[in-house]
Amino acid sequence: MLTAGENYQSLKETYVIFLCPFNPLITEQQRAVGHYQMISEEGDYLNDGTHTLILNASGDWEGVSDELKGIFQLVLRQPASFGQLGAQIMDKIDEIKHSKTGGRKYMELTGAFWQDARNEGRNEGRKEGTDETIIKLIPDLVALTNDRQAVIKILMNKMNLSQEQAESYYKQAMEQE
Incomplete structure (x- = not known):
């Protein structure tokens, strides 16, 4: 300027x-x-x-x-x-x-907005469901293996989690026990 x-x-x-x-x-x-x-x-x-x-x-x-x-x-x-x-x-x-024309554009824009909002809500719901499932699964894995590291390794391999994520889920599950 x-x-x-x-x-x-x-x-x-x-x-x-x-x-x-x-x-x-x-x-x-x-x-x-x-x-x-x-x-x-x-x-x-x-x-x-x-x-x-x-x-x-x-x-x-x-x-x-x-x-x-x-x-x-x-x-x-x-x-x-x-x-x-x-x-x-x-x-x-x-x-x-x-x-x-404006009405069509308005509907397209609001439709896209609400579709994005619905998709975001679905993804959030899926993540919450996945989190719950993993946390509920961990005590069963512990009962089978009785080995913390084995459980974390299973979570990392089967659920595509990082070690930090797997350890966080493990901690949450054990706190609920």
């Missing part, structure tokens, strides 16, 4: 805006709007023209414009009853959903 030799403070103003349904920061503050700029550890502003805005829809809306409140309502999946912008955005979304 700068040419060689140009002053660093000549950078153009840049805004990064995070619109969140929750407070993404690990702070007690529940502000709806947080404005951040680059500052050194010594307290000197970098003056690089960058601004980061974190808009927290779950924060305190006191002092927030009605337009932003309407957008916050959309983020929180509520009907937009404040200002006009939230309602206009909702109308545009509905228009796109119900148009021939």
